[in-house]
Amino acid sequence: MRTSPGTASAPAAPPRTPAGAALASLGVPVPTPSPEDTSRHAFPDGGRWRTEVPSVEGPEALETVVREAERLDVPLHRISQGSGVWMLTDAEISEMVSVCAERRIELCLFTGPRGTWDTGASTRTDSGGAGLRARGQDAVAGCVEDALRAAELGVRCLLVADEGVLWLLHRLRAAGRLPAETTLKVSALIGPVNPASYAVYERLGADSLNVPSDLTLQHLTEIRRSSPAPLDLYLEAPDDLGGYVRMYEAAELIRRAAPLYLKFGLSKAPGIYPYGAHLRETTLATARERVRRGRLALDLLERLGAADGMSPLGSRLPGELSRFPVPEG
Template sequence: MTDASAPAPRRPGEQALATLGLAAPALSPADASPHAFPDGGLWRTEIPSVEGPECLAEVFKESDRLDVPIHRISQGSGVWMLTDAEITEMVDACASRNIELCLFTGPRGTWDIGGSTRTDSGGAGLRARGHDALAGSVEDALRASSLGVKCLLVADEGVLWTLHGLRERGVLPEDTTFKVSALIGPVNPASYAVFERLGADSVNIPSDLTLAHFTEIRRVSRAPMDLYIEAPDDLGGYVRMYEAAELIRRGAPLYLKFGLSKSPGIYPFGAQLRETALSTARERVRRGRLVLDLLGRHGADGGMSPLGSRLPGPLNRFPLTDDKD
């Protein structure tokens, strides 16, 4: 938790700019998020795009070397791109460090036979097309859960609502969490609140939202945000390191995601992309160190959730309807 007696964080370049009469306007307390994780923390960390056990081992090796704390590891290619043995190895490795592992469900629209995703408009994007794709996503979720995975990444509102219903009915464990993909992330407070009510436990928002947008969202929802502090090129390639402290202040509870711009895409991952996946996994951890160092220099590194924290706390949900209604 943040120490109320501690001095306020220093804003970038604050003192030097003040000597030139260029001080920034005072921050408004009304812009600050009133929410936190249930452990009292304001932010957690996530290393994304960790595509298998070998990549995971590289992340852990680099995080030990650079002293980068990790709350969550996420994967982007999908459950179906991993064998049972690979999933089990990742589950065990993360459990040994008390880190949450999140795997993507699928199939996803950009990889199936639908032609509209290849048009200029992008069609329905990653969403699950038809009953079979929905069923495949459920199959992925059930398989991953049976192997010990407790966090699932989704890219479709219907898949999210379906998995939430299975969680509520005990088909999936009640402590399973659902994370909404950045590729369908909401861009206004109403849509963010809808994702929370559909069952999301954390929601990726696009990295180009303004600071005011963060405050607007926090006025209607306390569901944790996932945010690429550095976004991959297919999500815009934005780098917002110097805004990290203010993003936390406005967006808490917030997962700081350490992505990587100017890097080749690796989804769906396979051995042909091994060297790229390993080198980018290491660099994502290094990017995390850069963000943490910057927060430390500005006195804004307080408020991190204890390592091992994963649950979001109570959230608002739509009521499930009875099948007989």
């Protein structure tokens, strides 16, 4: 088994099982975690988990998240945006880059056109069609154009919802057309659901992979045995991703799936993509609540003795990962 980008060190003591002692006193069986399920991987800084607040749709939402995180003492490694680079002006992107750089937070912006918004009807059928993937060469070109524009403005993390776009952006990174420190993050809406596909995404250039939030703990263990690439998971998923709330599993998710980004999503909230001023109040209110959800998750980890192992603030790179050979030219 590969152990790059980092090898996790064992915690000083295993986390406490929720209500374990109380249940044991009543003779109720308490599951014992298997050491075989513990991930051997870590971020290159030695950390096992980082944090992310998603759906931060512009400078005002970013300021709201930053203020609330300071008030509630929620550490932030990454914030991500879902509407796309093309829904932001140059001035808005530059402001977000500046705010995140000042606070050593990674800024991740979504790339370009996607199937759920264009003229294709299949995404509106029960099957969902091809989902967010880029339909046709024009959409691919739009995604690449967004990536190049964002990089010129200082963005160093790009969110991708198409395998072909991912591979093209990785090739541009390898060729020096995108900065070498650019990281590529796979969207949850095309996220892999098995270890074989997870490993393929890693080799296509992914540095961080959202997986669907309904994957079981065993599924995550299987994925982690196939690849050390950082995994992103909503502890609380938006309704269009199922609305799952997995806060009590946070410690076990870290144990099995490290290196892991804990994403503080929000269920029972209206969709806000593509964002505009007509959605301002909802966007700011949900931004504040996502940070509060983060505080609840961190408090739970503290109570269970599972809060150790967080990456230092400012950490962002994934470490060395396996890639397909990039063709010349």
